[in-house]
Amino acid sequence: MFCPWLAQFGRNYEKNLSDEKVISIFIESQRSFIKIHFPSRSFCVTKRSKNTKLDYQSLQSEAAGLFNSGRLEEAEKLYRGMLSRNENDCLAIYHLVMVQVKQSKLRDGVQLIEHGLALKAYSAPLWFAQAELQKMLGRNEDSLKSYNQVITLDPNHRSALVNYAALLHTMNRHHEALVRLEQLIVQDPDNENALCNSGIVLTEYNRGDLAIPRFRRLMELNPDYAYVPGLLCYELLRLCYWDEVPELCTKIIEGVRAGKRICKSLAFMAISDQAEDQFLAARIFSARFPRQEKPLWNRETYNHKRLRLAYLSPDLREHPVGHLIAGVFERHDKSRFEVFGISNGVNDGSRLLERIRNSCDHFIDVMGQAPQQIAEMLRANEIDIAIDLAGYTSRSCIDVLAYRPAPLQATYLGYSGTLGNDYIDYIFADRHVIPPEHQQFFSEKVAYLPNSFMPTDSGIQLPDRIPTRLEYGLPEKGLILCAFSHDYKINPKIFDVWMRILSKFPESTIWLASRNEFSQINLRREAKIRGVDPSRLVFATRVPKVEDHLARYRLVDLFLDTLPYNAHVTSADALFAGVPVLTCMGNAFPARVAGSLLHAIGLQELITHSLEEYEALAIDLLSNPQRLIDLKAKLAANKTTYPLFNTDQFCTDFENMLVSLYANHQFNAGHLQKTPEVLQPKPISASKPISPSMPVLPPASSSIPTTPLGKRLNIGGKSSSPGWENFNNLGGSGIDHVGNPNDLSRFAENTFEILYASHVLQRFDYKDELEKVLSQWYRVLIPGCLFMVSVPDLEVLAELLLDKKVSMPERLMVMRMIFGGHMDETDYHSVGLTVDLLTFFLQQAGFVDIKRVESFGLFRDASDLIYLGRRISLNVLATKPVSEISVPVEPA
DSSP, rough: OOOOHHHHHHHHHHHTTTHHHHHHHHHHHHHHHHHOOOGGGGGHHHHHHHHHHHHHHHHHHHHHHHHTTTOOOHHHHHHHHHHHHHHHHHOOOOHHHHHHHHHHHTTTHHHHHHHHHHTTTOOOOHHHHHHHHHHHTHHHHHHHHHHHHHHHHOOHHHHHHHHHHHHHHHTOHHHHOOOOOOOHHHTTOOOOOHHOOOOOOHHTTTOOOHHHHHHHHHHOOTTTTHHHHHHHHHHHHHOOOOOOHHHHHHHHHHHHHHTTSOHHHHTTTOOOOOOOHOOOOHHHHGGOOOOSOOOOSSSSOOOOOHHHEEEEEOOOSSSSHHHHHHHHHHHHHHEEEEEEEEEOOOOOOOOOHHHHHHHSSEEOOTTOEEEEEEEHHHHHHHSSSSEEEEESSSSHHHHHHHTTTEEEEEESSSSSOOOSSSSSSEEEEOOSSSSSGGGGSSSEEEEOOOSSSOOOOOTOOOOOOOOOOGTTTSSSSOOOEEEOGGGGGGOOOHHHHHHHHHHSTOOOEEEEOOHHHHHHHHHHHHHTTTOOOOGGGGEOOOSSHHHHHHGGGEEEEEEEEHHHHOOOOHHHHHHTTTOEEEEEEEEEOOOOOSHHHHHHTTGGGGSSSSSHHHHHHHHHHHOOOOOOOOHHHHHHHTTTTTTGGGGGHHHHHHHHHHHHHHHHHHHHHTTTTOGGGGGOOBBBBSBOOOOTOOOOBBBBBSSOOOOOOOEEEEETSSOOOOOEEEEEEETTTTSSHHHOTTOTTTSTTTTTEEEEESSOOGOOOTTTTHHHHHHHHHHEEEEEEEEEEEEHHHHHHHHHHHHHSSHHHHHHHHHHHHHHSSSSTTOOOOOOOOOHHHHHHHHHHOOOOEESHHHHHHHSSGGGGGGTTOEEEEEEEEEOOOGGGGOOOOOO
């Protein structure tokens, strides 16, 4: 029998009606057919059909609720249940694929979409789901075609227009992205997503003047739209249009403290100078890049002959980060490290890009690839340490590391703060940008470099020729002050200080590096308001080569830093070119970078800690030309003796830190049953393998520099010795101080010229205590002075324990040396230390110049213990860096 309702069902489906409408028409047609042909059964069938419809609608409603509330796993189960009843349910197919896209779990998404489109090729929602799926898979061109198909079928599909534009923006096709967004704004002038995204694209064109009205309108429509107050404030700062800024900054800081998505963490660095607030902003923003549920690395051990380092960055090109890191890439010890450069940025064809490419073992362009694709590539290459160089800057690869493709993951250099997530293990820093008391405001563990965290490229040569003032539009006479920071780093408070300085010196000029005409107009207007002739603000233009940029610094008398966001690479450039940098050291990483550089070049006298002090010192320096001349001479001399511009030394320190981190990771993970060759210390002779960072010095007293007799502390000491004070947890004769060695709070900072600790450190566990104890000991030591420490040498003791020739009683004695004799509560050992591990912990505490010695030659104690013909003590010298000394400013 022919069923007309069945034919009509097919025709309705072809009309591109919604699935729900088709089913409704189908049920009503079925009722009519049954009433005519089977009147006695119509009631029963009608009732069952109605329940079927209600059941379907109920399931859809429940699944949609789960999806919208973020309960994606539960929503997925319901949609799969619908498909198990009817594999041709296109609505369920669409929603199931969107759930998978949301979860970044693509599973059978491709097959589902292909099946759905085979059933319903004219379904705009299914084409949209395919576009989203293809984007996740990194098939960008295919995704654009699918978005086009959506818009062809449904010209008013707003999500397709917005996401299409967002993908074009990701692919650096900004003009096309803007065209699509403008198309949507014409249709819907108050579309929030279109307003926001078009504003962001306009900023890429440096057209903040057009972006600002869109952000303002968006705030009027939806004050809670994610991050829009921060977008507006950042753009106002970039244009130096400050009328709204103070009030907006207050609102943003209060919003961050309330946990609101009010400002992206990068923009927030120019607004707040509090490390705790910046941590909160990063934690909020990090939710955009959640950790993926199933890590790609599952605790496998690689044991490569060389440690495999992957640097992920969009800036391995003509960019400040590229300039900083290029010298490190070139100097990496390729016998120990295999370097992967993972570039997510544009190929600018620059000589710097080619230089970086040539210095890598593998240079891989991943632009346009999906995060999961990149992560899977890193895992396939068995990367040991993945280092992000971009943080939350444009086109960063943080979402790649969310898949955990490597055993160790770190962030470094390109972003001055915490990322606030739970899958980045370390941030590389120094003790000035992240002092120990600020570690609580970082989700990452802080790995300290011994000097400044910032690498520099000593291979760059300054041109011999000094340009003339006339070439750059500068006046022939008068002082030249320079502030080449980005526009957004200039704010009303710091500008007030600059204008007061200019007012004190009528012939002076301030040389700025504004990137747009609007900020130049506004800064000149602000200068006039403050009583300064606007012509005294001169704006630098871009120059083709970095050498040309550095050469023009030779015309500058003093570089003025910004707050709360310091000049970073720019201040390093000024110092490299021989210009003193005056900074105000703030309370968060971005505000402490210039201070770190000044410590590393020995010019601490240029560090101030308030804007009042900053202004006073600037006036004092400019009033005394000879002081500026002396500072320049000191800077020139220190360039050859201080570490800031010693790229070779930096790279050695950096590599030692990486090896120590990896060795510590392997040790904690229980993977070091046999130390891999790459982590083996380089031998100085066949019989004495030691770490490359710890050369053996001559024994006994010749290894200890002679210093004037001062306060010296023997931690754990029991017997009186001239010139030494003993600190022990056990009282008695000869003990000067009784207490736990983990608490030296009774002593002021910088108290002792020598600190000695023999076989004490192993009592403190490596998880919670060891670093805190070393920080305590570091604190009381005078900068530039010595720390002498000895611990049981785990490597030697392990060899003895495993030596089958050693008798059982002798092995028991070795076991006691490893784990303690357990005679009292202080006789339990909580950690075992080797050369590499002890070096790592000392570096983390801030010590430098770490050296292994045969003997201290001071006391008859366990440091000289010989057992079974082997020296069982590991004896090490370390130094607290001189840069910790605070140099007072000379009076005028």
